[in-house]
Amino acid sequence: MTKRPTQEEVARIAGTSTAVVSYVLNNGPRSVSEDARRRVLAAIAKTGYRPNSAARALVSGRSTVIGLVVPDLANPFLAQLTQSLERELFGRGYSLLIGDSGDEPARAATVVETLLAQQVAGLVWYSVDLPPPLDVLGGSALPVVVVNDLAGSGVTEAAPAGRLISVDAEEYRGVRLATEHLLAHGRTRIAHLGGPQGRLNSAERSRGWADAVSAAGLSPTVRMNVPFTQEAGADAAGHLLESGCDAVVTANEMQATGLLRGLHRAGVRVPEDLSVVAYNGTPAAAFAIPSLTTVELQVSALAREIADALEPDSAVTGLTAASELVRRESCGCEVPAAEADA
Numbered sequence: 001m002t003k004r005p006t007q008e009e010v011a012r013i014a015g016t017s018t019a020v021v022s023y024v025l026n027n028g029p030r031s032v033s034e035d036a037r038r039r040v041l042a043a044i045a046k047t048g049y050r051p052n053s054a055a056r057a058l059v060s061g062r063s064t065v066i067g068l069v070v071p072d073l074a075n076p077f078l079a080q081l082t083q084s085l086e087r088e089l090f091g092r093g094y095s096l097l098i099g100d101s102g103d104e105p106a107r108a109a110t111v112v113e114t115l116l117a118q119q120v121a122g123l124v125w126y127s128v129d130l131p132p133p134l135d136v137l138g139g140s141a142l143p144v145v146v147v148n149d150l151a152g153s154g155v156t157e158a159a160p161a162g163r164l165i166s167v168d169a170e171e172y173r174g175v176r177l178a179t180e181h182l183l184a185h186g187r188t189r190i191a192h193l194g195g196p197q198g199r200l201n202s203a204e205r206s207r208g209w210a211d212a213v214s215a216a217g218l219s220p221t222v223r224m225n226v227p228f229t230q231e232a233g234a235d236a237a238g239h240l241l242e243s244g245c246d247a248v249v250t251a252n253e254m255q256a257t258g259l260l261r262g263l264h265r266a267g268v269r270v271p272e273d274l275s276v277v278a279y280n281g282t283p284a285a286a287f288a289i290p291s292l293t294t295v296e297l298q299v300s301a302l303a304r305e306i307a308d309a310l311e312p313d314s315a316v317t318g319l320t321a322a323s324e325l326v327r328r329e330s331c332g333c334e335v336p337a338a339e340a341d342a
Helices: 007-014 018-026 034-047 053-060 076-090 105-117 171-184 200-215 230-242 253-265 283-287 299-310
Strands: 065-070 095-100 122-125 144-149 164-168 190-194 223-225 247-250 275-279 293-297 318-320 323-326
Touching (some): 007 018, 065 105, 076 299, 095 105, 105 122, 122 299, 190 200, 190 230, 200 223, 283 293
Parallel strands (some): 144 164, 164 318, 275 293
């Protein structure tokens, strides 16, 4: 293994003390002459020296690394959120350290502990378990953002030593909005492809569908609880067709794209025979065939608000993620003009 260049080596080549090298790297606390600064920067370039961010955090008491825990980076929505958050934080001088929990609560706790060991300045946690096991934070005084907080999840009551920031994605509202849109299209036998049984977010999304159908004076057709995957969506197509439904609201985009494949293979026309709308959509939905109508969170705005809330001088403890219905072909709407011209 190649020996890592040290601050002492940089100082020797620059002809300065290690203290001067530190002043250049940290922009203080003491001033450095322009000549010394140029020599230090030249020595850094020559040696390829990179400061140890964890060690600098211990010395200065301030880290510039934010930790992020997500259940599945292959999920387009979570990938989009991760990218938006990384870009927002990078513009503020922070780096993002990412951990994928593999959709397993026990692994998520281990990932959190690993990130804490890296002296992160804050944590963003998209938990698969609600309330998440906040006890793993111990006595840490970090600001912690819980992205998918839901009413009744117990997150607020389980606040750790640091500042807890809960993000309400209004999942009930989003799925209800999707269902009401299908009702406006004249669909009367609307099924729901929900998430895994026993998850609070699955129950919240299903409740939005059920209440919209009930408010319209109709009876729920069928609800299935399956994983948030394309394979599960494709496998569900046969049972949904047997139910006699004329529309389906899915709990996420991955389920919906899988369902579109299953319906195509069964010879079902979308939206003529059966309409589909998905929750938690991304711009990738525009490239499905037919293009997929979704309820999309305004991810860039959410990333900006999360970054604001993580700043040391912030006192924010709650955020609401705004969402909107993006109409496309899978429900019977026309393709948006901006996408049709692309």
